[in-house]
Amino acid sequence: MLGWAITFFIIAIIAAVFGFSGIAGAATGIAQILFFVFVAFLVISLIANALRGKAPKA
Template sequence: MLQYALIFFVIAIVAALFGFGGIAVGAAAIAKILFYIFIVIFLVTLMVGLARR
């Protein structure tokens, strides 16, 4: 479970780097949405992973 949390975190960081850099307005908006979605998924999987220990 912790591996999934780390994978979602890396995806969120990559989405933020591509979208927040100002490449395109549309890409930035999509990347911001994906960033927040993946951060939430990261936190949920992190909590579940820690709870299973």
């Protein structure tokens, strides 16, 4: 999911450079949503792992 957020962020940067403000704004919004969903899943995963009590595999 973080990969998708980075992809949309790069699309937004390229669109902004070429002057496509509408596309850049939409891609930025999508990237922000995906990033925050990724962060939420990361926090949930870390909490679930801590509650399970198992050591992470190396």
